[in-house]
Amino acid sequence: MNVVTEAVAGSRVNDFVIKIATVNGTGSASANTLLMKTIFRMGVPVVGKNLFPSNIQGLPTWYEIRVTKDAYQARTGAVDLAVAMNADTYAQDLEKTAPGGYLIYDSSWPRPQLLSRDDVNVIGVPLSAMVNERFDTARIRVLMKNMAYVGAVAALVNLDMEVIRGLVTETFGTKKHLIDGNMEAIDLGYRYVLENFTCPLPIRVEHSDKTDGYIMIDGNTAAGLGCVYAGATFGAWYPITPSTSLMDGYKMFCEKYRVDPETGEHNYCIIQAEDELASIGMVIGASWNGARAFTPTSGPGISLMSEFIGFAYYGEVPAVLFNVQRTGPSTGLPTRTQQSDILTCAYASHGDTKHILLFPSDPKECFEMAVEAFELAEWFQTPVFVVSDIDIGMNDWMVPKLEWDDNWQPNRGKVLSAEQLENIDKFYRYLDVDGDGVPYRTLPGEHPKGAYFTRGSGHDKFGLYTENSDKYKDVLDRIATKIDNAKSRVPAPIIKKAAKKTRWGVISVGSSNGATVEAIDRLATEDIHLDYLRVRGFPFSEDVDKFVDEHDAVFIVEQNRDGQLRSLILNETTAEKKKLKSVLWYSGKVPDCRFVVNGIKAHIAEESA
Amino acid sequence: MTSIAKPRIEQHLLRNKLGLTVRDYEGGMSTLCAGCGHDSVTAAMVRAFYELNLEPHTAAKISGIGCSSKTTAYFLGQSHGVNAVHGRMPSVATGAAAANGQLHYIGVSGDGDSLSIGLGQFCHAIRRNVNMLYVLENNGVYGLTKGQFSAAADFGSKSKKGEPNPHTPIDPVKLAITLGATFVARSFSGDKSQLVPLIKAAVMHKGFALIDVISPCVTFNDHVGSTKSYAHTFEYYHPAIHADYIEPSAEIKAEYEKGAVMEVELHDGSKIALKKADDDLNPRDRGDVLAYLSRHEALNEVVTGLLFVDDEKLDMNGRNKLPDAPLNNLPYEKLTPGAAALAELQKDYC
Numbered sequence: 001m002n003v004v005t006e007a008v009a010g011s012r013v014n015d016f017v018i019k020i021a022t023v024n025g026t027g028s029a030s031a032n033t034l035l036m037k038t039i040f041r042m043g044v045p046v047v048g049k050n051l052f053p054s055n056i057q058g059l060p061t062w063y064e065i066r067v068t069k070d071a072y073q074a075r076t077g078a079v080d081l082a083v084a085m086n087a088d089t090y091a092q093d094l095e096k097t098a099p100g101g102y103l104i105y106d107s108s109w110p111r112p113q114l115l116s117r118d119d120v121n122v123i124g125v126p127l128s129a130m131v132n133e134r135f136d137t138a139r140i141r142v143l144m145k146n147m148a149y150v151g152a153v154a155a156l157v158n159l160d161m162e163v164i165r166g167l168v169t170e171t172f173g174t175k176k177h178l179i180d181g182n183m184e185a186i187d188l189g190y191r192y193v194l195e196n197f198t199c200p201l202p203i204r205v206e207h208s209d210k211t212d213g214y215i216m217i218d219g220n221t222a223a224g225l226g227c228v229y230a231g232a233t234f235g236a237w238y239p240i241t242p243s244t245s246l247m248d249g250y251k252m253f254c255e256k257y258r259v260d261p262e263t264g265e266h267n268y269c270i271i272q273a274e275d276e277l278a279s280i281g282m283v284i285g286a287s288w289n290g291a292r293a294f295t296p297t298s299g300p301g302i303s304l305m306s307e308f309i310g311f312a313y314y315g316e317v318p319a320v321l322f323n324v325q326r327t328g329p330s331t332g333l334p335t336r337t338q339q340s341d342i343l344t345c346a347y348a349s350h351g352d353t354k355h356i357l358l359f360p361s362d363p364k365e366c367f368e369m370a371v372e373a374f375e376l377a378e379w380f381q382t383p384v385f386v387v388s389d390i391d392i393g394m395n396d397w398m399v400p401k402l403e404w405d406d407n408w409q410p411n412r413g414k415v416l417s418a419e420q421l422e423n424i425d426k427f428y429r430y431l432d433v434d435g436d437g438v439p440y441r442t443l444p445g446e447h448p449k450g451a452y453f454t455r456g457s458g459h460d461k462f463g464l465y466t467e468n469s470d471k472y473k474d475v476l477d478r479i480a481t482k483i484d485n486a487k488s489r490v491p492a493p494i495i496k497k498a499a500k501k502t503r504w505g506v507i508s509v510g511s512s513n514g515a516t517v518e519a520i521d522r523l524a525t526e527d528i529h530l531d532y533l534r535v536r537g538f539p540f541s542e543d544v545d546k547f548v549d550e551h552d553a554v555f556i557v558e559q560n561r562d563g564q565l566r567s568l569i570l571n572e573t574t575a576e577k578k579k580l581k582s583v584l585w586y587s588g589k590v591p592d593c594r595f596v597v598n599g600i601k602a603h604i605a606e607e608s609a
Numbered sequence: 610m611t612s613i614a615k616p617r618i619e620q621h622l623l624r625n626k627l628g629l630t631v632r633d634y635e636g637g638m639s640t641l642c643a644g645c646g647h648d649s650v651t652a653a654m655v656r657a658f659y660e661l662n663l664e665p666h667t668a669a670k671i672s673g674i675g676c677s678s679k680t681t682a683y684f685l686g687q688s689h690g691v692n693a694v695h696g697r698m699p700s701v702a703t704g705a706a707a708a709n710g711q712l713h714y715i716g717v718s719g720d721g722d723s724l725s726i727g728l729g730q731f732c733h734a735i736r737r738n739v740n741m742l743y744v745l746e747n748n749g750v751y752g753l754t755k756g757q758f759s760a761a762a763d764f765g766s767k768s769k770k771g772e773p774n775p776h777t778p779i780d781p782v783k784l785a786i787t788l789g790a791t792f793v794a795r796s797f798s799g800d801k802s803q804l805v806p807l808i809k810a811a812v813m814h815k816g817f818a819l820i821d822v823i824s825p826c827v828t829f830n831d832h833v834g835s836t837k838s839y840a841h842t843f844e845y846y847h848p849a850i851h852a853d854y855i856e857p858s859a860e861i862k863a864e865y866e867k868g869a870v871m872e873v874e875l876h877d878g879s880k881i882a883l884k885k886a887d888d889d890l891n892p893r894d895r896g897d898v899l900a901y902l903s904r905h906e907a908l909n910e911v912v913t914g915l916l917f918v919d920d921e922k923l924d925m926n927g928r929n930k931l932p933d934a935p936l937n938n939l940p941y942e943k944l945t946p947g948a949a950a951l952a953e954l955q956k957d958y959c
Binding site for chain 2: 214216228231236253256263265266267278279280283285291308401403404442443445446451453454465
């Protein structure tokens with residue numbers, strides 16, 4: 001295999017990777033966020049990836065910060081500066097550091113000689129010793145040691161201490177003693193490194209202006225915010241990693257914007273259900289009753305919800321589901337990322353079903369697609385899935401600021417009002433009045449003429465129970481047409497043509513976008529040119545058929561073992577099987593561009609062999 | 610076919626305060642077996658809503674899967690209905706109740722639907738005190754799949770083939786009382802005079818109201834040796850507390866002996882008048898009711914009536930601080946923070 005290597009060569013301003021190894025539950029997240037946000041505020045694009053265990057306290061965890069002047073969104077796979085704060089993983093962290101790179105360790109205790117490496121610059125800082133001398137209790141010492149490594153890193157890579165101070169001040173607000181304590185700890189690390197080592201290193205940060213107009217936000221928070229702007233009033237959920245923070249976000253924004261200041265009443269309702277069987281039932285009940293309702297979950301939750309999803313599909317009840325995918329099957333690696341529920345979501349439930357899917361590739365799209373999901377669910381009267389993953393959902397991404405148009409109003413779809421019902425002769429729930437496959441619905445309590453019966457058992461176009469084959473097929477076929485019509489309503493794919501005409505194309509989806517975009521750039525420097533299509537919705541737009549048709553070979557980049565997006569494209573478009581070549585990543589770790597580069601090169605080599 | 614329309618013959622029928630007849634509260638023709646207890650419950654439901662003078666479309670019916678769950682198609686044809694998936698009526702009712710607290714929610718389920726796959730949802734709807742009537746039509750067997758024991762079948766009760774049930778039953782009444790249910794009743798499909806006023810009181814109770822109705826299955830569980838047969842239920846029937854629903858302005862009828870009636874005031878000013886058969890039962894004390902049930906169970910008795918009631922606890926919507934105006938109909942202006950707020954809040958993400 002042709003491996004792309006990453007060597008630290010000379011001065012790399014605003015283009016390197018810091019990886020911090022800590023122990024889960026030691027409060028290092030705030031220190032790592034502080035480092036990343038400092039770089040962001042200095043105007044330099046950053047990527048932050050959290051690699052954490054399924055554990056509350058004690059197991060190793062890593063946080064990776066890529067400083068990327070070119071604003072790439074993926075990892076690089078290399079480590080230029082390792083901050084080895086976890087003795088248990090010290091050997092591993094040293095080994096993973098790129099030749100010519102740097103490693104900071106806590107020199108309060110002796111380091112075993114056998115773990116030294118000649119090609120890595122090892123920087124010992126007596127973090128614990130300094131912090132223990134200055135601070136008292138055990139918990140404070142642990143937290144302040146984190147701040148001390150922030151100071152050490154700041155000195156080494158030239159971070160602006162005024163920016164750091166500004167962030168610390170914002171974090172602790174009026175609590176001056178906390179600001180002072182944290183800044184003091186940061187200063188301990190900062191000053192020690194300045195006094196004992198040549199600073200800054202060749203890998204360093206310099207002020208830039210490339211983050212103006214951007215924010216740093218995680219996809220779950222952005223999706224929760226999108227639910228608020230969509231006008232969702234009901235959310236039911238069962239706690240599951242990694243979707244929990246989506247409901248946390250929705251709740252936080254609702255508490256801020258949806259509580260009546262005079263009465264204290266809530267213009268929203270969140271129910272923590274007993275399980276996912278119930279959370280989807282609640283969503284269906286609320287949606288049937290006319291509220292915009294949603295549930296955030298992950299793959300295991302989708303499995304549990306599947307029976308009800310089929311009910312909502314066939315009974316034509318809107319529902320919005322967020323699937324923040326994690327590594328399966330079964331419990332799998334619950335804190336690691338994958339795109340392995342694509343097929344499960346597309347065809348969830350028994351019987352003939354097919355669902356509308358939206359695929360965000362970053363938090364901004366999580367916000368926008370959350371809104372779009374409710375529009376589509378209510379218009380098409382069917383479950384709609386926003387298919388995200390841990391990488392998008394739980395990592396902070398740099399994205400353009402979210403925007404909103406105050407003239408926007410939700411389109412609640414074909415719901416007959418009491419007045420409309422008063423003026424019609426008779427209402428039939430499943431009649432295709434407009435010829436677009438979408439029937440009219442009514443809400444309970446609105447008008448006596450609006451009553452109908454929602455059932456998962458066979459029904460005819462009038463909404464009556466039937467076991468008559470023709471009448472049953474009539475409804476089932478109309479629903480198929482309805483869902484097919486959604487292909488022109490889901491977000492269109494993003495297509496980026498190569499600089500030169502090419503017979504090769506690449507298709508990716510969701511969080512595979514970052515690695516794919518970077519790989520395409522890399523390959524272009526090697527004179528391998530690729531057109532690119534990023535799928536954003538299912539049923540697939542006809543652009544997907546066309547894209548495959550226009551190329552001799554199309555490489556499908558996705559994060560699962562079985563090539564699920566490829567299968568879905570084969571199943572749902574006119575694409576020729578032999579044209580579609582899988583490029584797969586399914587380790588659970590957030591990918592970098594090398595698997596795409598190597599995978600595409602291997603396919604091309606095979607083709608020309 | 611469960612959608613056969615009933616012929617509407619309305620002449621000479623009495624009309625309620627809304628000018629509606631009982632026919633206006635009926636639904637499609639039942640397709641259950643002739644003599645099924647569930648059809649009596651359906652009739653009681655029609656009568657109760659007629660007598661409550663409620664507009665039919667202000668009710669919403671939700672059910673699960675099974676014979677009992679089919680019955681929501683047989684009453685209140687002018688109300689919306691959902692026939693959901695097995696055991697999961699409570700979650701649909703929960704979501705629906707949150708979206709619009711102004712409707713009367715009627716959940717209909719059976720012992721198969723509620724006490725096996727549905728047991729979790731049954732318990733959690735009780736915990737949340739969802740404002741709904743929950744009718745559990747209890748016959749001890751699975752009818753549609755031809756006569757298997759349900760989790761409500763009594764220990765030793767015999768199947769149609771003569772096999773005794775080796776397992777102890779789940780009693781929804783005792784379970785509901787221990788879980789903090791605010792209205793717990795048991796009744797019998799064969800006693801309309803008890804069931805109709807119970808349904809009325811349960812509908813008007815603000816909170817979760819369970820009526821466990823012994824409703825015999827004539828096809829699979831009405832034989833000698835079954836503890837859920839008509840004959841067995843009649844023989845051991847013990848009406849412990851009779852409940853009457855009294856409209857806000859109405860006086861309690863004088864037919865009760867003075868001192869024997871206990872009044873429970875409901876949130877809207879209406880009342881439930883309770884008439885006890887025994888002095889050693891206090892329907893406001895959970896421990897007392899459980900002890901009473903155990904004593905009479907030992908005698909194989911089927912204790913019925915409104916066994917526990919508490920109209921003081923906040924219902925789910927109250928606990929969630931929901932406005933009276935339905936969530937499903939709030940103007941978008943009340944829901945969106947707007948563009949300026951979006952710009953402002955993003956300062957925390959820079």
